[in-house]
Amino acid sequence: MLPLDKLAALPLYHRATIPPEYQDAMGHMNVRWYMALFDEAAWRFFESFGMDADYYQNERGGGFALKHFVQYLAEVHVGETVAIRGRLLGRSAKRVHFMLFMVNETRGALAATLEGLGSHADMRLRRTAPYPDHIAARIDALLAEHGALDWDAPVCGVISV
Numbered sequence: 001m002l003p004l005d006k007l008a009a010l011p012l013y014h015r016a017t018i019p020p021e022y023q024d025a026m027g028h029m030n031v032r033w034y035m036a037l038f039d040e041a042a043w044r045f046f047e048s049f050g051m052d053a054d055y056y057q058n059e060r061g062g063g064f065a066l067k068h069f070v071q072y073l074a075e076v077h078v079g080e081t082v083a084i085r086g087r088l089l090g091r092s093a094k095r096v097h098f099m100l101f102m103v104n105e106t107r108g109a110l111a112a113t114l115e116g117l118g119s120h121a122d123m124r125l126r127r128t129a130p131y132p133d134h135i136a137a138r139i140d141a142l143l144a145e146h147g148a149l150d151w152d153a154p155v156c157g158v159i160s161v
Helices: 031-047 053-059 133-147
Strands: 012-017 061-072 081-091 095-104 109-122
Touching (some): 031 061, 053 061
Antiparallel strands (some): 095 109
8 A cells, every 4th residue: 555664754643552452353453443543643633733622622612523434454463553643635614634544563564544534613603613723824734744745645535625
């Protein structure tokens, strides 16, 4: 799919060693734990452009998950370490399109990807709303940085902003 050295250029948002309770009846990590690990990374990803606990509490902004597309590419087993890196793919006034890459560092393989579409929200109204200027500027800076990469993200083709 993608050479791991390409992914190494992306920011690291989460790293974990898989505990025994993540194993399922097939002897590998159950799918629910992929989503839990991607969720941990997604929180850090959104924090990278200012959507953090302080923002949620003081400005009453938030976010809604709208779409996810997950590809499971290689098994992950108990005791292995995974790292999740993220890439911003696009944005509109209210939405961001992004991709998270789970690398099994123990085996040196791309284990899974999550492509997502998230929306900014005004939590007073509990409705989608445009990103405030200071958040939008940080998103744009990250988008420019990721847009300069010399490789295309392996998108599913059905998610767009």
